[in-house]
Amino acid sequence: MNFNLSDDIQFLKENVRDFVQTEVEAVAHRIEKENQIPERIIEMSKDMGLFGLSIPKQYGWLGIGMIGKCALYEEVGATHNGYTTLIGAHTGIGSVGIVELGTSEQKEKYLPDLASGKKIGAFALTEPSAGSNASNLKTTAVKKGNHYVLNGTKHYITNATEADIFTVMAVTNPHKGAKGITSFIVEKDFPGFHVGAVERKMGLRGSHSAEIILEDCEVPVENVLGEEGQGYVNALKILANGRAGLAARNLGSCQKLLDLSMQYAQEREQFQVPIIEHQAVGHMISEMAVEIEALRSFTYRVACMVDEGKRVIKEAAMLKLYGSEVYNRVADKAVQIHGGMGYISDYPIERFYRDARITRIYEGTSGIQKNIITGQLKKEYS
Incomplete structure (x- = not known):
């Protein structure tokens, strides 16, 4: 497996790193306090092409593979996770459905605006009765002439307040269970589409999640x-x-926490020596470093498999499970290393600690990933 980056991707990676460190980090505390990403940062991100990471070249961006995208995502992840989530939800589940499943007409209509960031994407699956059991949807879609009429409520929808284009799942045949669900491209201006209550969350400030209410929402059959x-x-x-x-x-995010922990452990003194000289602290840092390096190798291995067109259902579930669990363990150790400072909201460690917790829940809980892995293993061993 070749994880080497092309000169173009390496150049982009360095530019994104510089942008994150000089621009986004400078307003991270402001994002946390105001629960809003400054418009200047969003516009600069658009200019850099960060909203087009998943979009093929013919629709407005570079058409880079998964290894290249992961290299850029890694840099974006090193800053405020609310900003990271705005970008990630748009370039991930908010747009890949149209890229992978859309007709040529749908791609021509939607992908250029998604690539430029002129329009933001979101993914609407979760409902009050359908979280981990995603097949238990109550939102319905009834065909009437040249439209489907959608009725129902989605919640915890990331980017709901900013998005213009939603991938929405609804039941078209209630008698077929999971096989009776259909996905739709829904625009925010369609009749009957409403954004409901915005959720108040533990973390991810600046990234907004809200209800989506569909009341006789008319969606064209196309x-x-x-x-x-x-x-x-x-x-x-x-x-x-x-x-x-x-x-x-x-x-x-993990690498950022290790960097901050190393800097602090070498500067902070207790008992007349830097705390990194104390074995308890040194061991925590070494454990962080080992897990981060393992996560790095696993991430790029799966990314390489995706680029090669291989089936990665099991490996992707393993990676999601491992990556989120590692992030939480690394964040916990970072708080411990920083002591009281790690618990104070004026410093970034506390923010990363809160933000890490959702990664074991969204886009499939750790339990669901284990179910997927077990199911795939049963097929392999049958």
């Missing part, structure tokens, strides 16, 4: 994404596709 009845399968494909990218974002 906005069916993929085949009717394949929506549940589509949802699983879309979620699996993004897991390497999500792991890369977690990797970037």
